[in-house]
Amino acid sequence: MTTSPEDRHEHRDEVLARSERLERLPFTKKLGKLLGTSGVGWALDAMDVGLISFIVAALAEQWGLTDSERSWIISVGFIGMAVGATLGGLLADRIGRRSVFALTLLIYGLATGATALVGSVGVLLVFRFIVGLGLGAELPVASTLVSEFAPRAIRGRVIVWLEAFWALGWIAAALIGYFVVAASDDGWRWGLAIGAIPALYSLIIRIHTPESVRFLETKGKFDEAESIVQDYEASAGPEYAYDGPTMRSEEDAQRFAVPQPERHLTIWSRSMRRRTAALWVIWFAINFSYYGAFTWIPSLLTAQGFSLVKSFEFTLIITLAQIPGYFAAAYLIEKIGRRSTLGMFLAGSAVAAILYGQATAEWQIIAAGMMLSFFNLGAWGALYAIGPELYPTSVRGTGTGAAAGFGRIASIITPLLVPVFLGWGGNVLVFTIFSAAFAIAAGAAYFLPEQRGKAIN
Template identity: 85%
Template sequence: MNTSADDQASRDEEVLARSERLERLPFTKKLGKLLGTSGVGWALDAMDVGLISFIVAALAEQWGLTDSEKSWVFSVGFIGMAAGATLGGLLADKIGRRSVFALTLLIYGIATGASALATSLGVLLVFRFLVGLGLGAELPVASTLVSEFAPKRIRGRVIVWLEAFWAIGWILAALIGYFIVAGSDDGWRWGLVIGAVPAIYALVIRLHAPESVRFLETKGKYDEAEKIVQEYEESAGPEYEYTGPTVQSEVDAEKYKLPQVDKHLTIWSPSMRRRTIALWIIWFAINFSYYGAFTWIPSLLTAQGFSLVKSFEFTLIITLAQIPGYALSAYLIEKIGRRSTLAIFLAGSAVAAILYGQAAVDWQIIAAGMMLSFFNLGAWGALYAIGPELYPTTVRGTGTGAAAGFGRIASIITPLLVPLFIGWGGNVLTFTVFSIAFAIAAGAAFFLPEQRGKSIH
């Protein structure tokens, strides 16, 4: 019995949408290249976000910044990120994922390099806003692009792998902070020069990353979409060659009874409203706690009496715990589902925040900090995997971008609130508030639909 021939004959009779053809593929070299290309951009983003926490700690000593001024250096970047996330998502649904991805890298890379020339707090704040504008738009767009190419069997895991590049960026930031920023009076300037690398990398993204097949089809670019899908099928091997009819219009899609997308759907339509609200709550709460904790940890450590070098060393060690957090999240997300994985890691983050607030000596600070890093970044990985799966192609960029933009409001507020929390109740009160926010996010996760193993359209 020629099973292979029978299977091929069966495939020939099938009528598959291009999105379904991508769904049936294994993890290929083409997908690996897209993941790596997007991941490097993701790591460079993380490097910039992490780097500013070290630079603020250094500038506090050199420029004599007050707690309020340090807060504004953080917050103005997050104001830019809020605007960028919302605008970037909208643009991704209008002009394409790849173009927005490259543009955002270019904007924040140039602005980061220009920040190295700042001679006053005012000038630095202007550049930090521009950096945030580019950075905020890039993250949800990148996760959307990779989600639209990843097969449904491993989509969640692939997006967690993408998010894991964040750990690489933070480790790079910690290394730059430890060896360069703390090394000399001009170390912070050289750190920002290194942060300008994304401007160069933007060209690589534009030339080598494919555009989303699903996006191209919504714009009627069927030939271009077909070419990309065929390249991915060739990368998977001859057994995945598709010889059936191809969809060249919406009429064809209707004729072959393929999944249809409601072009009038919005993220606030009745069928989308509950998931949008839950996603926004999670984004707000996780941003509130993550950026409140991790952007302030180097400064909080120096305020506790640790030297600048010692505080940077602690932060580097704590950051390393992100990697196993991502690894476990990537494993669990396809085993127990998106919602449960996200809720577990958020609950773990809540416990870790309480412990960090109580930490007083070196080993306690490092242990609780590593636990917080492990669970919090695992939660981030699951969150980025969930977002793009919740919405159809026509509003996927808008949905993920809007949630990220709303979350950035929390990251604007928190750096301004941390000095107040510290003044009222020290680390105990500060990290208790963060713990409560994590717990709220964990509860909201169960209001999201479980999308494990489901196709996106």
């Protein structure tokens, strides 16, 4: 968490790029504020994603939804997320990370609030698509923004901490499901009304979150970038103050011999294509299994004969295991590396999925479900830490957004396939398929380059 005196002064007499000056800093109050601000937005996203699984279970009883209708209510949001993730990444590389972050929170917050007023499945599907647009764009953009401020010595850990806010949001969704949605016939409407909070929070994001220094430099806004870096150095203490020459133009960058990113690089350039392909496979497989399992668990439990309240109670308990999963991943990612942590947690998810498919007794369902939560969400934390480190600034938003967008294709089709799989072989077949997907993702993780301790450019 701290930087040694040798590291602090290693480059004191050399010309340092602003990105290098950020890389040498310890964890500061400024970074903590950015992490907290972005994390709350992340948690609100998770609350919305988690809440829909409880909403669908409640509406299935009130509106008499068919399996097909339930599947489409879940999947249409992921269609929006696929589009939103791709467009959000592209926009983040053009208009800035902070602006896209705030805009996406506003879009999906307002759409979620409007969903509370719907009276038909058709209108519900329209608003769920709009919610997905905002949600899909926000997640990769937020992780990119925080990655570009976090020092390399703790970057992976910081991003896992960011992802850990997802668990808080999902727990909030489970609490709303248990205490609000299940409390009355209109409980699902009140639950969705609570989901409108991100619309208000977007204003805080826009006002109090700094723009990425690396992005500002690509747009020639050197004075604004310098001001932000100085604020972060001041937050770290006087020993981190930098009094050397700074870049004010691209000519300065060339004169100071500061490496510049390749101008025409794409995520499918020769140097990028292997990591991009592997990242896309992982995103697809983990989305396939995670959303297939966790958006259907409340409904699957009621289908097994448990009451709506009891199924929500089980889901809440299972969700709590996400938190230690994140803490374990945050510790290991800087100890054994990104690839090994991701591969290990994906392999653990594969084993847990098999066990959940075989579970019948209450204690078995809870134990296997908690194991699945622990390993699966730890894997998500490692994945979000890895993504932004794989690409340079010029295509970082595009790279992370495109991978997330491709992964959302899996989250679209899986809820539609679950009823089919259930008809063929019940829970055993469903979770065996999920286990296979996790195993494929675990193998693909070892095709990614190890980025622990490396600076991002």
